[in-house]
Amino acid sequence: MEKETVRIENFSDAVFAIAITLLVLDLRAPEINMVKNGAELLVFLKSEWTTYLAFTLSFFSIFIMWVNHHKIFKQIYSRNTAIMFSNGLILFLVTAVSYPTALLARFFNSEASSIAVAIYTGIFVLINISYNLLWFIASHNKKLLRPGITDSAIKKITNNYLYGFPTYLIAFGISFQFPAVALTICMLLLIYWALSSGKINMNKNED
Amino acid sequence: MEKETVRIENFSDAVFAIAITLLVLDLRAPEINMVKNGAELLVFLKSEWTTYLAFTLSFFSIFIMWVNHHKIFKQIYSRNTAIMFSNGLILFLVTAVSYPTALLARFFNSEASSIAVAIYTGIFVLINISYNLLWFIASHNKKLLRPGITDSAIKKITNNYLYGFPTYLIAFGISFQFPAVALTICMLLLIYWALSSGKINMNKNED
Amino acid sequence: MEKETVRIENFSDAVFAIAITLLVLDLRAPEINMVKNGAELLVFLKSEWTTYLAFTLSFFSIFIMWVNHHKIFKQIYSRNTAIMFSNGLILFLVTAVSYPTALLARFFNSEASSIAVAIYTGIFVLINISYNLLWFIASHNKKLLRPGITDSAIKKITNNYLYGFPTYLIAFGISFQFPAVALTICMLLLIYWALSSGKINMNKNED
Amino acid sequence: MEKETVRIENFSDAVFAIAITLLVLDLRAPEINMVKNGAELLVFLKSEWTTYLAFTLSFFSIFIMWVNHHKIFKQIYSRNTAIMFSNGLILFLVTAVSYPTALLARFFNSEASSIAVAIYTGIFVLINISYNLLWFIASHNKKLLRPGITDSAIKKITNNYLYGFPTYLIAFGISFQFPAVALTICMLLLIYWALSSGKINMNKNED
Numbered sequence: 001m002e003k004e005t006v007r008i009e010n011f012s013d014a015v016f017a018i019a020i021t022l023l024v025l026d027l028r029a030p031e032i033n034m035v036k037n038g039a040e041l042l043v044f045l046k047s048e049w050t051t052y053l054a055f056t057l058s059f060f061s062i063f064i065m066w067v068n069h070h071k072i073f074k075q076i077y078s079r080n081t082a083i084m085f086s087n088g089l090i091l092f093l094v095t096a097v098s099y100p101t102a103l104l105a106r107f108f109n110s111e112a113s114s115i116a117v118a119i120y121t122g123i124f125v126l127i128n129i130s131y132n133l134l135w136f137i138a139s140h141n142k143k144l145l146r147p148g149i150t151d152s153a154i155k156k157i158t159n160n161y162l163y164g165f166p167t168y169l170i171a172f173g174i175s176f177q178f179p180a181v182a183l184t185i186c187m188l189l190l191i192y193w194a195l196s197s198g199k200i201n202m203n204k205n206e207d
Numbered sequence: 208m209e210k211e212t213v214r215i216e217n218f219s220d221a222v223f224a225i226a227i228t229l230l231v232l233d234l235r236a237p238e239i240n241m242v243k244n245g246a247e248l249l250v251f252l253k254s255e256w257t258t259y260l261a262f263t264l265s266f267f268s269i270f271i272m273w274v275n276h277h278k279i280f281k282q283i284y285s286r287n288t289a290i291m292f293s294n295g296l297i298l299f300l301v302t303a304v305s306y307p308t309a310l311l312a313r314f315f316n317s318e319a320s321s322i323a324v325a326i327y328t329g330i331f332v333l334i335n336i337s338y339n340l341l342w343f344i345a346s347h348n349k350k351l352l353r354p355g356i357t358d359s360a361i362k363k364i365t366n367n368y369l370y371g372f373p374t375y376l377i378a379f380g381i382s383f384q385f386p387a388v389a390l391t392i393c394m395l396l397l398i399y400w401a402l403s404s405g406k407i408n409m410n411k412n413e414d
Numbered sequence: 415m416e417k418e419t420v421r422i423e424n425f426s427d428a429v430f431a432i433a434i435t436l437l438v439l440d441l442r443a444p445e446i447n448m449v450k451n452g453a454e455l456l457v458f459l460k461s462e463w464t465t466y467l468a469f470t471l472s473f474f475s476i477f478i479m480w481v482n483h484h485k486i487f488k489q490i491y492s493r494n495t496a497i498m499f500s501n502g503l504i505l506f507l508v509t510a511v512s513y514p515t516a517l518l519a520r521f522f523n524s525e526a527s528s529i530a531v532a533i534y535t536g537i538f539v540l541i542n543i544s545y546n547l548l549w550f551i552a553s554h555n556k557k558l559l560r561p562g563i564t565d566s567a568i569k570k571i572t573n574n575y576l577y578g579f580p581t582y583l584i585a586f587g588i589s590f591q592f593p594a595v596a597l598t599i600c601m602l603l604l605i606y607w608a609l610s611s612g613k614i615n616m617n618k619n620e621d
Numbered sequence: 622m623e624k625e626t627v628r629i630e631n632f633s634d635a636v637f638a639i640a641i642t643l644l645v646l647d648l649r650a651p652e653i654n655m656v657k658n659g660a661e662l663l664v665f666l667k668s669e670w671t672t673y674l675a676f677t678l679s680f681f682s683i684f685i686m687w688v689n690h691h692k693i694f695k696q697i698y699s700r701n702t703a704i705m706f707s708n709g710l711i712l713f714l715v716t717a718v719s720y721p722t723a724l725l726a727r728f729f730n731s732e733a734s735s736i737a738v739a740i741y742t743g744i745f746v747l748i749n750i751s752y753n754l755l756w757f758i759a760s761h762n763k764k765l766l767r768p769g770i771t772d773s774a775i776k777k778i779t780n781n782y783l784y785g786f787p788t789y790l791i792a793f794g795i796s797f798q799f800p801a802v803a804l805t806i807c808m809l810l811l812i813y814w815a816l817s818s819g820k821i822n823m824n825k826n827e828d
Binding site for chain 4: 010013014016017018020021022023024025027028029030031032035036037038040041042045055056059060063066067070194195
């Protein structure tokens with residue numbers, strides 16, 4: 001059976017690659033007249049630490065999402081309208097990540113910190129839902145999946161994404177009161193996924 | 208017979224992917240000194256609803272165009288100058304979509320609303336013409352098409368695009384008087400294409 | 415003999431696709447406070463005609479360059495340092511096109527018109543030289559070329575690019591005195607290449 | 622044995638292509654009211670020479686990095702978490718290059734020159750470390766490498782990257798005192814790699 005989803009995957013990969021690279025446009029050099037000498041340039045650059053934090057966090061978040069997207073589509077062989085548009089929703093949200101990133105960069109170190117972090121964690125809640133939706137659609141119609149996929153492999157992927165949802169939801173809830181804690185949870189989840197993604201990669205049966 | 212259009216399709220896919228992702232550059236975070244606290248940030252973000260509307264509408268419009276582009280090129284096996292340049296025209300217009308999108312985002316909720324919507328619906332009229340042109344060229348020269356394609360399959364695709372033209376033209380005409388109605392028609396057409404694209408996908412004979 | 419240049423071609427295609435799509439970033443919507451109503455929006459948009467002209471001209475120029483790039487690399491099977499870096503030079507110049515395009519957009523209708531057009535035609539002179547350089551390197555080392563390529567095919571491609579160089583040089587020279595004429599020459603050359611590229615495409619022997 | 626790294630390579634290629642093309646966004650045309658005539662436009666363009674220098678240097682630096690990335694991944698056949706994330710680190714830093722490039726463009730010809738050049742050379746130190754890290758991980762686990770790769774081929778690649786690290790470190794150290802010298806070292810290293818990359822390309826045994 002031929003895999004029908006190759007062009008969707010290539011298009012998705014391109015969107016991920018562009019979205020991840022466009023993040024850099026939010027790192028802006030100061031205007032020439034704002035900085036008189038090297039010391040002032042260093043002061044300016046240090047004051048921009050929230051921008052670097054937001055850029056780094058979003059870069060590796062999208063990177064992990066891309067790895068996970070790859071992993072899900074390795075199991076999807078056919079497509080239908082629901083697959084197409086739940087994938088379209090993922091791409092829409094991944095593309096949009098640069099906006100909350102810019103808000104986080106500018107307002108994390110301000111009075112508006114809690115709202116900026118809530119929006120930032122909020123988009124990851126939505127992205128998590130969209131991944132669960134894609135996998136829910138795919139895993140509930142075995143005709144769409146790789147021939148010969150085992151139920152335990154399906155369950156393993158299902159579990160991998162289910163953990164993310166409540167965690168991001170907790171981060172979202174916390175962000176209104178303790179924005180720094182909420183952001184730390186996002187980073188820890190990122191590290192967890194980086195490590196767990198590795199383990200699945202190594203196990204050839206599910207990969 | 209070898210398919211000659213692979214590199215054109217890959218190039219077109221890349222242009223679609225970039226055009227769809229660049230739309231996000233119009234979502235701009237407020238400057239740090241425009242917003243004092245979380246409440247003001249929320250007020251600012253709410254006032255930007257036309258930007259989100261324009262971004263969402265254009266994202267899924269380009270997404271549907273990409274799906275349709277894919278569908279047409281699955282039937283085209285050879286290329287000639289006319290195919291190359293009618294496809295170039297499609298890419299030109301798809302790339303340009305971000306400009307009317309920015310106009311819509313800024314002026315939908317202003318005195319200039321009708322002109323902004325007219326330009327926005329106008330570019331979709333032009334894109335629709337360019338798709339019809341591409342398919343007209345391809346379907347009137349059977350040497351360009353997939354060997355063994357049936358006349359009913361050709362006709363089905365022809366019809367699928369013909370409906371769009373008068374509808375967008377009506378939306379364009381209405382937009383001068385009732386811009387909100389015109390935009391609603393664009394959204395409904397999007398949903399119609401999303402669903403109908405699915406049906407053709409499911410039917411393996413034409414796909 | 416395996417074609418060694420696939421990854422170079424894919425990378426080049428991506429750069430062409432991004433460069434052609436980024437051109438749109440120079441079409442900028444007016445700020446909300448610059449325009450009070452639909453009539454003023456139309457006046458603003460009309461005043462931007464040089465931007466549309468520059469965008470359109472550069473879009474189709476890069477499109478034709480991409481077609482020609484494809485055509486040359488269909489004949490190149492091996493790579494060496496000279497191929498890699500003459501191709502890198504082409505990509506560098508193609509990427510840079512958006513800068514003279516922005517100059518043309520802003521200054522074609524100003525006192526600085528002749529300089530803007532001279533720079534614009536000047537970059538096409540350079541791009542033409544870089545294409546001739548790539549083809550010179552490839553065609554003077556038959557080991558780099560497609561096995562079985564005929565001398566007449568080589569000569570045909572050589573001639574196709576040679577015409578461009580003096581024409582762009584003339585346009586460059588004229589632009590200081592008659593910028594509008596110089597730009598018209600660029601457009602005519604574009605149309606000539608669009609048509610002649612078609613003819614080579616149709617002829618299966620060289621393609 | 623099947624190569625498992627194809628999708629990683631394609632994704633990386635896309636990120637390289639986008640990062641290299643986005644550099645052009647830092648070439649900005651003057652506002653229309655800043656320039657009255659052709660002579661003033663020329664004066665403005667000449668004053669922008671640091672921007673052209675930074676753009677050119679970064680473009681060819683990323684281009685060489687892409688060539689080297691290609692070369693390393695030709696030898697890597699399997700992937701694990703460490704490969705994935707050391708490659709992610711490379712992509713992160715390559716994407717970020719546009720920021721030090723913008724700093725260099727604006728401040729090379731100012732009092733802040735030494736800091737701007739130190740940051741610029743600094744990112745190349747980091748990129749060099751990330752390449753060495755990727756190759757260290759790959760070359761210390763023969764299961765990850767191309768079957769049949771010889772120890773001398775591994776050593777040759779190892780050496781090729783080792784030279785870069787101390788050189789960039791020296792450039793970084795010098796930049797605080799003699800920024801122009803530091804930048805010249807970067808350029809010479811670029812030329813060295815362009816030429817040496819060629820030699821490895823020519824030698825079919827390692828390629």
